[in-house]
Amino acid sequence: MKLNSPLQVYKYLPKINCGKCGEKTCMAFASRLVDRSKKIEDCQILLQDKEKFLQLAELLAPEIREITAGVGDRKVRIGGDDVLHRHQLTFFNPTVLAYDVWDTMEEVALIERVKKISEFKKFYVGHYLKLDMIAVRSTGESAAKFKSCVEKVTEVSTLPVMLCSFDPTVLKAGLEVCADKKPVLYAATKDNWEQVSKLALEYHVPVVLFSEGDLDSLKTLAVSFNRLGINDIILDPGTYPEGAQLKSTFENFIKLRRAGIKESQKEIAYPIMAAPITAWMIDNDPTPTSYLEAALASIFMIKYADIMLLHSIEPHALLSEVYMRETMYTDPRTPLKVDSGVYKIGNPTKDSPVITTSNFALTYYTVESDLSSGRIDCYLASVNTDGIGVEAAVAGRQFTAAKIKETFDEAGFDFKEKTSHNTIILPGLAARLQGDLEDVMGIKVLIGPVDSNQIPGWMDKNWL
Amino acid sequence: MSKELTLAEVIELLNNVEVEALEGVTFEGDIEIEIDESVMNFREEANKLIESRFAVGTVNEWTTAIEEVTIGATPANGGSRGHAVTVGGEKALPYYFDSEMKNPTCVVAIDVFDMPIQLAKSVRTSYEDVMESPSDWAKKVVSEYHADMIALHLISTDPKRKDASASEASKTVEDVLQAVDVPIIISGSGTHKKDPEVLEKAAEVSEGERCLIASANPDNDYERVAAAANKYGHVLLSWTQLEINAQKELNRKLIKHCGVSRDRIVMDPTTAALGYGLDYAYSNVERIRLAGLTGDKELNFPTLSVSSNAWNAREAWMISSPLKEDSNWGEREHRGLIWEAATGFALALAGCELFMMMHPGSAQLLKKITRMLGGSINEEKTDLSNWITKLII
Known part of the structure; x- marks a missing residue:
């Protein structure tokens, strides 16, 4: 955010200490805005002064754009970070964990998998850790097949969905049955961007931009989409699962986040997506591949993925993933203790x-x-x-x-x-x-x- | 209005507060609309991408390199190790492109205990046959599990275990130095009263081998441990518990009061297991590393993570969840392996370059991934185009 001291924020507040926000003074409210534990909407006076409100909203907006997907209880927020290191404030909006299903699955198996993903829970410090999203993957057979798969998934589960295909007609078929549930579109590329941008505009849904390891074309897509009025953007610079390509993936994540936060490059300050699922392109031996996938998940949970696409739903992988996410996103400002x-x-x-x-x-x-x-x-x-x-x-x-x-x-x-x-x-x-x-x-x-x-x-x- | 806003800015502002439409709003007064050339072009060429270049700078604040520390002495340097291990020397966070990683960024020492010890089942299966003999144990971790180093824990000296004497324990140190030729870490039993004596004797019998002596800490007679490390030519582990200031203070004392040279200090700021305080351990190490890189000369030392602490987490070793509300925990063999590796990944990215580990599979996974991040493994390339349909599932 552009303002970082309570005093700077205070200037924009009504300074009447009315207490309606729940804080005793406007100054106290200002500190809560800076540490992001309150929202400006909590100030009823400010809400009536649109000009000031919008001005302050802009100044307090997180460096990395925050977007939402899904509806209802399981709606998720993606991105919204302000710092490069968690001890500098805290990381906001835990990495959204999406697990795939695919449109050639038999119905029984599909339903079982969707339920497993939706119902997974692990008790931790007074609450349950859960998974967040179902990614419906088109295997390329037909748009109709994809459509009915999406329909089934959204019937069985209230989790937000991600529609995965590089074919705009397939994406459109999926949107037709779940646009009201605010799914994430995956993905726009240099080849299909024209049609996918139209879908994003028409259905008002967030869209992932994918570029295989090339940050110039990723930025090209982001700038172009922004110019078309699309701001709910997620960046996927490509997750290579191994070798020197993995090193370059890691570097790309750091570069993107550094550009967004340290250098305030607004045109690229969007949430980032990692796809450890690509581990399954190089092998399908379940155990070692699930290890590799979980390892990639750890690495990119630590370094900046705001949303992540995964395949294995073996408990050993899931447990380490939800725990690593908790590790990174626990607020370091709040001591982890109960009253004695x-x-x-x-x-x-x-x-x-x-x-x-x-x-x-x-x-x-x-x-x-x-x-x-x-x-x-x-x-x-x-x-x-x-x-x-x-x-x-x-x-x-x-x-x-x-x-x-x-x-x-x-x-x-x-x-x-x-x-x-x-x-x-x-x-x-x-x-x-x-x-x-x-x-x-x-x-x-x-x-x-x-x-x-x-x-x-x-x-x-x-x-x- | 004190500030002039462009239409685009107004729309952006509204978007930010999720206002999708304004009703009953009229604009009064003069409205100036500047249309720049690029927008004109855009109107004409909505079917063309706006070509852009991405660029980002490096971090200027990282002015100071982490000290280079060598563990193990070869015959050329007065020891008998087959190779030495050098860590440190980097001027950036681990695997960052701002500066080259000069030395190996992930060196794994596998734990060896000087008497049988209770271990998680999935770890125990690897060592069951060698538990009675520390030398055989050491040989096994080197030859079968490719440990870069071994960490010998003299737990038999613990008064609550065998209460073995310092001389008895040092016999084991000699045996292990004979059995393997990798650099070794010599650790006491964690008993603050007795460790200095035990480590002193162990340092003496391993004179010249440049072992890592574990540890000097604020609760033991660190002056005595430091003096022994200095006298017999070893490297010293400076151990504190999850507190950056305590680490800084201990390092300062070791350097200023105990005369430990800067190239002979490794820090252990404590590793807590995934789910059991790893968040503290991660941020503590990251802060220490950032302080070192930005010029704090009391914190720019190589760092060790006892990732084997991951086995304290019940999720690593327990056969199934004690809570019936939890989803199935799956196979503990797989869970434990990932738990130790994941704990290691977090610390590897925070700033540790030395790792004490127990499960051979975890050690292998950590090394494999970190070597890739370091750029030293070049496999076949993966083509991600159309990856959505190309998974082998």
Whole structure:
């Protein structure tokens, strides 16, 4: 964005501190606009002053254009980044993960695959990681076949779709049945751009521009589309799956993003698409090819892909992909911790165990979910370790007997009153605190398992 | 209006706030419309592309090269290693085109332990037959798994394990140096009290081999470890936990107070596993590398990633999800391999050039991809035109 200090933004605000945006002052609102945790639409006064509103909107627009695809709950935002390195602010709009289906699939297999993609979920720090998009790939047989495949996919799933073909008649056939769902068109090239640009204009859908490893022609397409009034553009510079060509692909991604953000080259400041799926052009041995594809996914998730087209839906590939995306897009400004305190899991009674862990969100949610799914009624104490995991916090002295006592004291948790056993369970990784804790709290201390998934088994043996 | 807007700008502004149409709007006053030549041409030639050239600059702020550090000494340099490994020397982020990557950007050391240890099943299968003998273990990782280096962990010295003495452990160091001729990393058991003594003895028996001694850290007697590394001609690992300032401070102390020379420091700012703090580890290393490149002489050292920490993640080793709500986790053999490699990819792109790893498959995948990014593998070329219909599925 062109403005980067709250003071600069403040000048454009009404300066009346009306509080309708949820912030106490216009200055506070200005800071939230700069760190992008609020939108200018939240200022009702500004909304009435169109001129100022538009001026500020322009100045606050992210360096990389943000576009949307799909409709409803599963609508996605693509692009919108402002920095080259996540620690400089944060990366916005997690890489959209699209997985392919193709128009020669048998209906049963097609539906099964679409469902697998749509329903995939993995619990992580209090929420579920999911996949975002289905790419319908034309195998070139016929436009009618493609059309019916798209129709089936959008019937079965609410995920946004990407229509993949270099043949404008095929793309048009797909659009005819799903234009209202705002699909992404893949792709316009130097050969088909005229017809594809017409489709993008006619149906108001975002379009991917594809150029095989050549940034001059990619820019040529982007400039030309922009001149035609098409701004919802995604750039695919071609993802080569191996060799020196992979090196040039990597460099192209860096060049495009650097031009967009560091050099503010507006005509090329669009979201970028990677296609690790091209791994399947050089091999189809499922395991090694899925490794290569997942490796490419990691590389381009880290370096700048805003949307990604993939093939393997083997769990090992999916898990690493959604985790790497989470890694890159977790907001580094928000510490990953939960409030310390003593929480009830299920319906604990006086005979229920009291278990301790750190307040690192990841640890806490992992333990909590293991306890919940093991149906163990208990108290779970999240000790204030400054958001550090148990093992490191024991070494770094953020997890100590005194800290544990503090947590229970602050929560007003009295072992004599709340429990019949006067016993606390330490994580296996904090075993060395046992003696200290017995002295400091005057209670019985048991050493639990090293990993919380073993708690149910441990309970059977050690808790009667 | 304080600013003159062109029609195109107005449309752009409206587009930005997703206004598709304005109703009941009239323009008052004079409207000047400038039509430049290119628009005229465009009207005439809507069926022609507007030819453009793409160009982007290099990063000027990267003024400082990462120190070059050599691990391992060949007979010519007073050691007995078959080859030495040099890392560092680059003046850009890994694999960036701004400057050439002078040395190998991804050197993998495979872990060897001096006594049997509990390992994830998919790792254990590779080492089951050699676990009782560190020498055989070392030989296997070099001959079968093509490790560039080995990382020997003297965990038997841990008072909670065997509490082996420093001299007992150093015997293993001698054996391993005999068994293989790659450069080695010698690591203690992670026990802050005992490690300095153990590493001192290990440094002594490996004098002149230019090993990487792991580690000096803020919680142990790093002066003693540094003195041993200096005295016996080794390289020192400077280990801190996910904190750039702590890393800077320790490096400064090692250089200024302990007299460690700049070409003998490697940093380990800590690697957390994918899903378990890798975001911190990635950004920490990236910040350290950027600081080094832009001139911070207390941070421009080669960097090591203990990517084998990936096996701490339950997603890497557990047979299936403990949560019934999760989708199927699939085969753990594949999952674990990717988990360790992915952890490595993130750190490789953040700025690490040395890696400690465990799964041979992960090490191979990391090396293969990073060598391609480094430009040193040239396979057959792939033709992407019409790729949509050319997948072999």
